[in-house]
Amino acid sequence: MIRIQEHVDLLPYNTFKIAAKARYFVSVTTVDELRELINHPVYKQNTHLIVGGGSNMLLTGDYNGLVIKNDLRGIETVSENDATILLKAGAGEPWHAFVMFCVTNNYGGAENLSLIPGTIGAAPMQNIGAYGVEVKDLIQTVEAIDTTTGELRVFTNEECAFGYRESVFKRALKGKYFISSVTLSLTKKDHKLNTSYGAIQQTLDQQHATASIKTISDAVISIRQQKLPDPTVIGNAGSFFKNPTIDQSHYETLKKTHPEIPGYFSDNQKVKVPAGWLIEQCGWKGKTIGNVGVHPHQALVLVNYGNGSGENIQTLAQDIRDSVNKKFAIDLQPEVNII
Numbered sequence: 001m002i003r004i005q006e007h008v009d010l011l012p013y014n015t016f017k018i019a020a021k022a023r024y025f026v027s028v029t030t031v032d033e034l035r036e037l038i039n040h041p042v043y044k045q046n047t048h049l050i051v052g053g054g055s056n057m058l059l060t061g062d063y064n065g066l067v068i069k070n071d072l073r074g075i076e077t078v079s080e081n082d083a084t085i086l087l088k089a090g091a092g093e094p095w096h097a098f099v100m101f102c103v104t105n106n107y108g109g110a111e112n113l114s115l116i117p118g119t120i121g122a123a124p125m126q127n128i129g130a131y132g133v134e135v136k137d138l139i140q141t142v143e144a145i146d147t148t149t150g151e152l153r154v155f156t157n158e159e160c161a162f163g164y165r166e167s168v169f170k171r172a173l174k175g176k177y178f179i180s181s182v183t184l185s186l187t188k189k190d191h192k193l194n195t196s197y198g199a200i201q202q203t204l205d206q207q208h209a210t211a212s213i214k215t216i217s218d219a220v221i222s223i224r225q226q227k228l229p230d231p232t233v234i235g236n237a238g239s240f241f242k243n244p245t246i247d248q249s250h251y252e253t254l255k256k257t258h259p260e261i262p263g264y265f266s267d268n269q270k271v272k273v274p275a276g277w278l279i280e281q282c283g284w285k286g287k288t289i290g291n292v293g294v295h296p297h298q299a300l301v302l303v304n305y306g307n308g309s310g311e312n313i314q315t316l317a318q319d320i321r322d323s324v325n326k327k328f329a330i331d332l333q334p335e336v337n338i339i
């Protein structure tokens with residue numbers, strides 16, 4: 001049975017810790033409740049915002065519509081054989097809890113994605129990724145409810161049209177589906193362990209540990225705890241911008257004036273440049289403006305030191321974009337959803 005509340009404080013529901021209010025707010029725990037909601041007059045008469053962990057959104061003001069908190073939980077085995085297991089997880093299941101479930105059971109594939117905040121349901125939205133792994137590598141199918149008709153649709157991995165921090169749910173089908181569960185394929189043996197990215201191998205070496213699902217997960221957790229601000233302590237939404245991809249010719253031109261510019265070549269004559277490096281070169285790293293700022297250890301992370309508004313963060317983000325554009329002729333795109 002759903003219960004729609006009014007004028008609800010959204011501060012506990014977003015990791016930027018922005019104090020905004022929702023005109024209406026409802027938590028849904030089952031697909032039946034979601035369907036009940038879709039037939040409710042408050043739903044029909046208002047705009048909707050689906051919220052999982054609120055760790056990839058910036059609320060720029062009060063939300064004058066209906067906030068739907070996704071609380072669909074549960075992890076179940078769909079099928080398994082000697083080599084692999086298919087697990088179906090409710091969209092409101094915390095992502096990290098799912099990874100820990102896999103690590104505890106020695107199911108391989110998700111360990112490099114340890115400690116990413118948020119929910120299972122939001123993971124396909126932007127195809128979460130870290131330390132050389134993206135969730136698209138694991139996703140078998142995504143179940144989603146049509147936000148107009150309440151009908152269930154099952155998306156194959158291909159139909160999700162995953163890209164770098166992209167999917168069909170963020171583009172062509174934005175706002176059209178409520179992701180209700182995700183089915184992921186994990187290995188039970190012959191795990192493809194990936195220690196090549198970031199400081200994973202170095203951390204394992206320091207601890208004299210051999211690579212396993214558990215040791216990689218532990219290494220990733222410890223690296224992330226050192227590198228990234230804990231959103232329960234300092235409001236943030238992780239990387240605010242995507243790493244831009246530019247033409248090789250543009251990159252070569254920049255290299256003449258900035259010989260040290262890092263770049264990762266892809267096969268289509270494009271080069272991915274770390275946004276954090278560009279922001280740092282513009283002098284933003286560690287800068288504080290009022291209650292908000294750029295994290296001192298990670299220039300890609302914008303932070304709310306307390307009482308900052310969504311507008312403060314948005315203004316800071318725009319100023320950063322302008323200065324990076326002026327210096328490098330690169331237009332940074334936000335990774336965070338601006339609401």
Ligand SMILES: Cc1cc2nc3c(=O)[nH]c(=O)nc-3n(C[C@H](O)[C@H](O)[C@H](O)COP(=O)(O)OP(=O)(O)OC[C@H]3O[C@@H](n4cnc5c(N)ncnc54)[C@H](O)[C@@H]3O)c2cc1C
Binds near residue numbers: 049051127129337
């Ligand atoms: C400290 C920190 C570190 C981070 N590190 C990483 C990282 O390494 N890699 C990475 O990729 N991301 C990272 N993130 C970003 C974030 O954790 C992920 O994008 C995560 O998947 C967001 O999940 P969420 O449930 O919080 O989504 P929310 O912020 O609640 O929602 C994000 C968007 O998805 C929509 N949405 C949410 N749930 C559903 C649903 N069930 N159906 C339809 N639409 C939905 C929302 O409306 C919104 O537009 C980090 C964030 C923080 C704070």
